[in-house]
Amino acid sequence: MFSFRGDAHKIYLQLKNQNSKTHKDISETAEIKAYYESLDRETLQLIYYRMIKEQNGTGIIPIYVSAIPWLLFLFSGKVEEILFGNGNLLWVSFASVYMILLTLSVLFHFKEKAWAAFHLEIIKDILES
Template structure:
């Protein structure tokens, strides 16, 4: 089993399908990004910048998950004596259920946090790319009738 990231796995998938002509253009991952780009291109630059600022806020706001993850153990520490009595009372196996639930929640939160940040960064990059394209000399706005 290889512990390579999603980027390398996508690269390998792209190489596999690249042998047939233009089949890489039908990859679900690329179509999804193209749909996002196509939509953002329909927005005027001012609105696009507002969307950009909102996504920056969302990206920075997703930092609440790590705060939650680090706060929960401290909260449980406050009640550790009572929690210990409940979980380990009379040979009770409740501690196993509690541990599994806690680690599942912790793992899920971390995965969600990094996926949310990755999506936010992708949207930010797409928006920045579109704005940069519009700032290049010779860019013809889709609403500019003189270049049709």
């Protein structure tokens, strides 16, 4: 069933209907946690610092999202001539490709930030214990 409640609720529903020890997401989380627990405290602290940098880093995707429209604006006369000249529909394919790439890159960016937060929480819990 389709729901707007997100992945957390989807995992809850899966765990409710299945043994939590055999669930692939729980197994993966346990494996990651076990790896971090096997490291010495100093190495884990260094990894934590690096993860903070990764989580707070701007990254190329937000730059891409904001720079491309400005680039098109700078060359708007030439772009307009190429895309709309001679009555062709080149602008439709250009806009479609641009929107697909933009959507995929934004989704990828936020998924990466979510994974960074996931690892940070595990590391922080281990360091605080």
